Amino acid sequence: MKSPSVPRQIWVSVMTSPVYAGFPSPAQDEAMEQLDIEQLLVEHPSTTFFWRVEGCSMDGFGIHHGDYLVVDRAVPAADGSVVIAILNGGFVVKQLVRRRGVVVLRSAHPDYPEICVTEEQDLAIWGVVRWSVHRVPIGISR
């Protein structure tokens, strides 16, 4: 049996603070204030989920292929909301519009016509999109 490369020092300490994880730092006692992007993007942490976009039908709303979406399920979908919807068993991102009692799912790209949701089509709203996070290319350095 190969003996493990055991170091001589083993630290075993019991910590009573409710700190969950990580690396004891010398600055632990200092009040550390930082900007946290989550404070900006996530209003309701318990009901917020992140999604990824595939496809370009929502380009006109600034929602592009590969973007990250911040989706809140606690926000009720209103007329004009951009939503994650479940249509015929699949997840789509569309704008929800009610027009004369008819539910319409709109895209924002000339190649994608709007979808009038008929009664036999199964539509459910999963959540409301609050933010889209888009990665900007860094360009080519010469």
Place this chain on the structure above:
Amino acid sequence: MGGGEMVCTSGANRNIALIDGNNFYVSCERVFNPLLWDRPVVVLSNNDGCAVARSNESKALGIKMGEPWFRLQDLAQRHGIVGLSSNYALYADMSQRMMRLLGNFSPFQEVYSIDECFLDLGVEPDATDVGQMMRREIADSLGLPVGVGIGPTKTLAKLANHVAKKRPEYSGVCNFNTMATDDLERLLAEIEVGEVWGVGPRGAEKLRAMGITSVLLLRRSDSSQMRKRFSMVMERTVQELKGVSCLSLEIVAPPRQQIQSSRSFGQAVYAQDELGEAVLTFLRRGVRRMRGQGLVAGAIHVFIQTNPFRERDPQYRQGITMPVPSPTSDELRLARIAVRGLSMIYKPGYAYHKAGVLLMELENSASRQGDLFADRQADGKSAALMDTLDAMRKRFGAEIIRMAGEGVRQRWAVRAANRTPRYTTRWAEIPTAFAC
């Protein structure tokens, strides 16, 4: 009253609610996969062994809790049953969300298990309405169905929850407090005595032998007699069924400790196997400490890092917290989880300088309730094994027995052939919405 050192108070006018997720694991899966909505689904235990959660459709097909998946193959083919590996990262995250939302309904919350909690709703006259609000909120905000039982005591709340689940006429909320005594007793007469929280299969058998077959008969029994024939636990149960509160909400969680075991290496370590050896060594030491205090761990944090003082070396530090599905002090089970954690954070090409293990969410092993999802027989066996190890180490020294993985290369493959993505805890696995 039965007396003794029991402290009981009248539960009159109090609304204790027990809220639990219906088929919780399956429901979590369905939030992210509509194709599972109307199909029979089962979630399988670690290593894809047995059914630990079943959708209503699966229950209707007669699939039992704990039934081994290999025995269900024929049935699965015939009815298109979907068998999923457990996705504990998802269930733990959805559970936390659910508990936080339910916690908004009352400052007095006891999270009892991954999918259920007690809430003290006080003397609220419209507790049934509050129950319906909770159901709506959890359904709208998380997509999870829950059932609510309300009663003057925890035991009755638990029973009411059972009724809410079994009888659709209550629309998911059953409130014993608003029922006339006659109606309540008629209902309790129809419920098997074994359904009462804390009675257990053996207790139920003994009660039936005494002619106490229904909940009503147990409620009407003499509690001090029951203490003599059974135990104080049974006496308390009878009192609780009579509406006398003997079990208080454990709202204030006892101060949680964590046990850390880590070290810097004598020389840099590069390979995952070698890091694994170190992690297992720390784990064993931490577990030994934990067992000495009679605690079990509900989560493990594993971390690795390069030497921050060697500034010219590429730097990497990463940690991961892994939930322990049913909290345990079993070194082997914890080891498997720690190794899995390590494999998720390990990146080749770095000179690692330090690693460590934190045992977290520690609780007393004695006060833990029986875990519905734990494999009881295996638990008994591993407890016996661990006790033997403890005894041997005490006698011959801590280093006498180690896990093979600490020194010998080992493939720690966990079978999870059909695990769904960790939709809510991994950036690489978040769900996709189609814009086309």
